[in-house]
Amino acid sequence: MPVAQGPQVTARNVLVIGMSAVLVAGLLVLMFWILLSRGNTTVVIGDQDFNAGNAVSQANAISEAGPILYPDLLSGGQRDIYLTHQGDDPTQGWLAFAARRAQDPRECYFEWDNETAAFYLTSVPNSDITCEPATVDSLGTGLRQYRVEVRGNNVHLLLYQTVQPSSVG
Numbered sequence: 001m002p003v004a005q006g007p008q009v010t011a012r013n014v015l016v017i018g019m020s021a022v023l024v025a026g027l028l029v030l031m032f033w034i035l036l037s038r039g040n041t042t043v044v045i046g047d048q049d050f051n052a053g054n055a056v057s058q059a060n061a062i063s064e065a066g067p068i069l070y071p072d073l074l075s076g077g078q079r080d081i082y083l084t085h086q087g088d089d090p091t092q093g094w095l096a097f098a099a100r101r102a103q104d105p106r107e108c109y110f111e112w113d114n115e116t117a118a119f120y121l122t123s124v125p126n127s128d129i130t131c132e133p134a135t136v137d138s139l140g141t142g143l144r145q146y147r148v149e150v151r152g153n154n155v156h157l158l159l160y161q162t163v164q165p166s167s168v169g
Helices: 011-037 055-065
Strands: 049-054 068-070 081-085 094-098 108-113 118-123 135-137 145-151 154-163
Touching: 049 055, 049 068, 055 068, 055 081, 055 154, 081 154
Parallel strands: none
Antiparallel strands: 049 154, 068 081, 081 094, 094 145, 108 118, 118 135, 145 154
């Protein structure tokens, strides 16, 4: 009884597959090089739109406990952000801003104080870093501000869109 034979691997087949793989890889590298050399291309890793949750429940939580700190888990800790809310309307009055100044190390961040309704620069517990004393108001004046939108019933932080400090969304 004859035994069926599978496909034969020849030097020619290996050469064709290998050359095809090299050609595809080369085209991908060329495509990325062209895109990045244009100067107006930004490489973004992670979500650009952070859904912070239901606007009503987040506004209530902020009015009871103060601004919410969202630690950065994706970009090497360079974008810890506070979310806060001003006013009675959960569809308006949202602010998001950096939890520390650009010149400060990650071990230094602003911490909310409910009694004074202000942020005070502090350092991570058990850190060897000493932070220069600083105070910021409840609006995050002087810190990098991020665009905030309410869509549907949810608050969205647009992480790659900074705004002027006077913009309250």
